[in-house]
Amino acid sequence: MAGFFVGCVLVMLGMVPLVSADSLDSRENLNATLWMQTAHEYAFSTAQVYGVATRALAEARNFDSALIDTDASEAAPDAPPAIILDLDETVLNTSRYAAGLIGNGQRHTEAAWDTWVASSTMDVAPADPVPGALAFLHAARAQGYRIFYVTNRACPDAGRRASYPHPACPQRDATVALAKRVGLPFADDPAVFLFRNDQDGWEGGDKTPRRRFLAGANKVVLLFGDDLGDFLPRAEVNALRAQRPPDRLVGVEGAPSWLARFGRQWFLLPNPSYGSWEVALAACEASDKDSQACYEERLRAKYRRLIPPLLVPLAAPPAAPTPPG
Numbered sequence: 341m342a343g344f345f346v347g348c349v350l351v352m353l354g355m356v357p358l359v360s361a362d363s364l365d366s367r368e369n370l371n372a373t374l375w376m377q378t379a380h381e382y383a384f385s386t387a388q389v390y391g392v393a394t395r396a397l398a399e400a401r402n403f404d405s406a407l408i409d410t411d412a413s414e415a416a417p418d419a420p421p422a423i424i425l426d427l428d429e430t431v432l433n434t435s436r437y438a439a440g441l442i443g444n445g446q447r448h449t450e451a452a453w454d455t456w457v458a459s460s461t462m463d464v465a466p467a468d469p470v471p472g473a474l475a476f477l478h479a480a481r482a483q484g485y486r487i488f489y490v491t492n493r494a495c496p497d498a499g500r501r502a503s504y505p506h507p508a509c510p511q512r513d514a515t516v517a518l519a520k521r522v523g524l525p526f527a528d529d530p531a532v533f534l535f536r537n538d539q540d541g542w543e544g545g546d547k548t549p550r551r552r553f554l555a556g557a558n559k560v561v562l563l564f565g566d567d568l569g570d571f572l573p574r575a576e577v578n579a580l581r582a583q584r585p586p587d588r589l590v591g592v593e594g595a596p597s598w599l600a601r602f603g604r605q606w607f608l609l610p611n612p613s614y615g616s617w618e619v620a621l622a623a624c625e626a627s628d629k630d631s632q633a634c635y636e637e638r639l640r641a642k643y644r645r646l647i648p649p650l651l652v653p654l655a656a657p658p659a660a661p662t663p664p665g
């Protein structure tokens with residue numbers, strides 16, 4: 341009865357359509373979004389990451405390249421020290437987008453995301469900086485580091501040239517406006533933002549070509565992201581997810597040597613809401629990835645990926661010793 345009452349209140353407030361399959365779909369992201377918006381644990385986690393990174397700035401300019409791409413060109417010895425960061429859920433908390441979907445009983449689509457990104461040109465900023473990010477970025481600039489934002493926000497496929505920036509990219513315009521509003525360092529310089537499709541060869545979401553491009557003229561010593569793709573080539577991420585679950589990687593023999601970079605040169609931000617981890621759980625072969633059929637196929641596949649409870653009883657604890665006499 342209480343649930344029915346709450347539902348009626350939400351419907352009266354216009355927050356939840358009375359009958360809609362999508363209103364159920366959107367609730368999947370409820371806890372993850374609330375965690376990012378209300379849990380002190382989230383803000384303290386990101387502040388912790390950026391705090392460790394801030395302390396690393398004193399020595400980081402002396403580090404070797406943070407890239408593990410074997411084809412990345414070697415920067416000149418006098419190249420300026422540089423930092424590459426992803427934007428969404430690394431520097432910008434976009435959970436208000438997810439909250440809007442939940443409140444309206446919708447799920448993510450490319451069209452909805454495009455509309456939301458465009459709202460950055462309005463008077464109210466639709467995203468806040470991730471806690472700790474701004475202080476770190478300003479400390480890095482003050483200590484002479486160059487800063488680049490490599491994002492999978494996208495320019496149109498058509499019209500790009502051999503060299504970035506793309507001449508007509510609405511998401512770029514909106515993102516730069518947002519970056520200026522929230523006070524990101526170097527936001528006035530369009531060259532610090534590297535978008536998907538920004539130039540020939542940068543189509544697709546693999547950030548490897550953009551990292552290599554930057555490594556040609558900069559000594560890239562720190563990487564920041566909320567997704568393994570912010571650190572590793574996509575093929576390596578896919579192979580990793582297909583071969584070994586995460587608990588078979590940490591602290592075991594034969595673990596990748598790059599794991600030791602986390603906390604020193606690679607800094608990983610929490611994102612429970614979405615990412616390539618989720619895409620890897622379930623695929624849909626249909627051409628319309630936003631279709632209801634595709635969504636339901638992925639949902640069924642996700643449920644099959646849950647790790648079930650153990651079906652054997654736990655061993656009984658050892659009996660307490662009998663007290664003497």
Ligand SMILES: [Mg+2]
Nearest residue numbers: 426428429566
């Ligand atoms: Mg991200």
